[in-house]
Amino acid sequence: xxxxxxxxxxxxxxxxxxxxxxxxxxxxxxxxxxxxxxxxxxxxxxxxxxxxxxxxxxxxxxxxxxxxxxxxxxxxxxxxxxxxxxxxxxxxxxxxxxxxxxxxxxxxxxxxxxxxxxxxxxxxxxxxxxxxxxxxxxxxxxxxxxxxxxxxxxxxxx
Numbered sequence: 001x002x003x004x005x006x007x008x009x010x011x012x013x014x015x016x017x018x019x020x021x022x023x024x025x026x027x028x029x030x031x032x033x034x035x036x037x038x039x040x041x042x043x044x045x046x047x048x049x050x051x052x053x054x055x056x057x058x059x060x061x062x063x064x065x066x067x068x069x070x071x072x073x074x075x076x077x078x079x080x081x082x083x084x085x086x087x088x089x090x091x092x093x094x095x096x097x098x099x100x101x102x103x104x105x106x107x108x109x110x111x112x113x114x115x116x117x118x119x120x121x122x123x124x125x126x127x128x129x130x131x132x133x134x135x136x137x138x139x140x141x142x143x144x145x146x147x148x149x150x151x152x153x154x155x156x157x158x
Contacts, residue, residue: 002093002094002095003058003059003060003093003095003096004058004059004096004097004098004147005058005059005060005096005097005098005099005100005143005146005147006059006060006061006062006089006090006096006098006099006100007034007059007060007061007062007099007100007101007102007122007143008062008063008099008100008101008102008106008110009022009062009102009103009106010063010064010065010102010103010106010109016028022061023125025126025127027127028125028126028127029125029126029127029136030102031043032133033125033133033137033140034054034140034143036137036140036141036144037140037141037142037144037147038054038057038059038147040053040057058095058147060093062084062086062089063084063106064083064084064101064105064113065082065083065084066084067081067082068080068081068082081109083109083113084113086099086110086114087113087114087115090115090116090117096117097117097146098117098119098120098143098146099114099117099119099120100119100120100121100122100143101120101122102122102124102125103122103123103124104121104124107121120139120142120143122136122139122140123135123136123139123140
């Protein structure tokens with residue numbers, strides 16, 4: 001399946017950079033929040049299987065920030081950021097229906113880079129974002145509507 005939903009984070013945290021995996025911090029809620037949207041228990045899978053499952057579901061992952069100075073993992077500490085060429089990537093995704101931003105920093109920086117496709121700001125999956133999974137879940141569940149063959153209908157925004 002081609003990419004229908006592109007999820008953009010801001011910049012990987014220290015645990016993710018060390019592991020070479022997206023959302024590697026054990027307390028990051030990303031995999032738990034995305035699981036219901038695709039109907040697969042992502043945390044139960046090995047990392048490579050998680051990525052393959054996302055690809056098969058039509059979900060792509062990337063970051064708004066290509067490089068930056070940041071001590072630690074907090075988005076508030078990002079300085080001297082250089083953006084990824086999100087517009088160029090979007091131009092290669094003909095079936096793209098939604099760009100979803102994982103957190104406020106990604107949304108703030110990324111919205112200026114996205115044209116011609118619907119966007120959705122999601123509550124951050126970061127363990128530093130203290131809102132619980134239950135409060136975040138409705139916004140993240142909205143991703144599922146963009147993955148089916150039916151026309152997408154947004155069900156939640158943040």
